[in-house]
Amino acid sequence: MAKKNPTQMQTDWTYAPAPESTSHIRLEKKYQLFINNEWVEPSSKKYFPSINPATEETLAEIAWANEADVDRAVKSARKAYKEVWSKMSGIERGKYIFRIARMMQERAREFAVIESLDCGKPIRESRDVDVPLACNHFFYYAGWADKLEYAFPHKIPEALGVAGQIIPWNFPLLMAAWKIAPALAAGNTVVLKPAETTSLTALKLAEIIKDSGLPAGVVNIVTGFGDTGAAIVNHHDVDKIAFTGSTHVGKIIQRAVVGTHKKTTLELGGKSANIILDDAPIDQAVEGIINGIFFNQGHVCCAGSRLFVQENVADLVIKKLKSRMESLYVGDPLDKNTDIGAINSKEQLDTINKYIKIGKAEGAEIYQSECSIPSRGYFCKPTIFTGVSQSHVIAQEEIFGPVLTIQTFRTIDEVIQKANNTPYGLAAGVWTDKGSRIFNLTTKLRAGVVWANTYNKFDPVSPFGGYKESGFGREGGLHGLSAYLK
């Protein structure tokens, strides 16, 4: 620093802003419910705003569906199931799904921008992860529609009927794709409810569904809050409930369907362990830790939120981790340089701050990167806690934000026990250079997805879902089909 730069090169490495343009997106001021391929006013006459969490500005007004609206949507889905969709050949069903995938690809950029506006996630992520994965999900399941009899040996594939689907706000479009694509491929019709803070991309998807010529009523999208979701869950003519969200709400849903004929799949919370062994490639592992906990602001059910580092490399790993955290850009989700965008809602930011407070009170040592955060909007600095023990609340409960707890361990047995000592079982990560050690750990960790020397990777062909209280059923891949077949 003291030396003068002889070549006069710029040594201030801050990036110039590189915001993605919003000029090419089309957003209505007001969105109605999408029922039977038509935009209909909610019988509740009520609307609620969808807020851009980075600016706190209202993006659009969204219809709030009540019980009567949900009933209308289920009736439309039932009619479409009975009269059209269940009678259509697999190859024809598949063609519609392929067409939806293609039309999404054509409008990918618009989807990415709206997703970042509505959800707060960095444009780099919505552009490179959410939207392509969502398109690919439709593309993957489209091809299954006429091949269902190959999927499960000794089983005659049969659709369930009307699927009620309730999705979260962390990957709005991607979750809609995860739900709709396999349901349609298996021959079901759909009533989908997006999360109340992130309805926009699902409604844009409805535009595509309409444009694609998909028969009316096959997909219905009803927006609203928890009461709208409850109306779907409790509707007598729904055959299947697929839910992604918190374990708490998952259990409420499961209670509600007891004694009915409804099948459920639940993709719930997690507190996933990310384990760094002393022979791991440390720099790659540090990238993996960053990606594990700060990807999508930590709003990831499978986030690697419990880091376990082998004691003899802990100091080094934590030092490198802190240094890497300093290079993370927190800010405008639409800026292509941004690593960490906005927290999805004020409510979620409050939850995260509550946990940060608890962590400090429990005696864990906090470190936050020194980055600046915008004065407006909901933002949270990347945060890690060291000196954490198993009994700490922040090591047990899902925070759903950019907050990492770090524990150390000495032996492999110890870390397996610690990692598995949780009611959750969604995902885990293992970092080591030794193949046999990887498979020792990956087979003993009680989790539905295990990443070895990588983290937070997703693919339409790759089944995803949890053990224990992280839910049941799988989404993606061949196994994801079984959730929508008898």
Add this chain to the structure above:
Amino acid sequence: MEVLKTYKIYIGGSFPRTESGRYYPLLDAKGNTIANVSLSSRKDVRNAVVAARKAFGGWSEKTAFNRGQILYRMAEILEGRKLQFLEELKKQGSSKEKAAREVQAAIDCLVYYAGWADKFQQISSTVNPVSSSHFNFSALEPMGVIGIIAAQETSLIGVVKFIASAICGGNTAVVVASEELPLCAVTLAEVIHSSDVPGGVVNILTGKLSELAPALASHMDINALVKESLGGLDKPIALACIENLKRNITYQPGTEHGLQNITDLQEVKTTWHPIEHIGGASSSY
């Protein structure tokens, strides 16, 4: 003078009486006492779960081939004890022909699942061609400790099919025998005990369904509950299962058992592993 058998329960590889000291008399059609059967308690359930959890690591890590051999050994021992089971079934009201069919079905069932042990994985696993440089596969893993409520209207086959399909895939089990027809389940414990099945892998309790089923359903360290529909008991059991999101698997009575009985008690685990591409020939080697 005939030496009568004491019907005890089976926990962690030993045959204790219920810790509660209670019993219930089993009567034949004429009202004569056939046996005094253990009336197991909630505490027995808890002890059995501890034993089953302790046995889970070792059993699930045995090779599939080895588990198949042990299941086949069970079939061998059951075959050797055929007469005893026939007698017990008749004592409990079965006709000679029906008893013979049931014992044969139980032996066949064990042979059937012995064969599945090292095959169901191959049929149900996938290698997933992801669009990135990773080797990605999904394989089945046992869920853990399974609560089994034996099919109530049979004494032997209704317990054998659920035990065999659970342990075939590496799970351990806590079993509640048929309340009215409990004898064969206890004798089956002796078969299991002499078949190289490690202690704790299968634990068998007798007693009142209304007392033991809720205890199984609400236990936080049981991963799944398997049964045939029990009518009015189904709903409270389903509700109790939600506390730890226990997988609640209920078959309609008379459903034929098969591969699904195994896979219903398995979790799908997906593993991602990077593939390095450095040097080497690209496509023309």
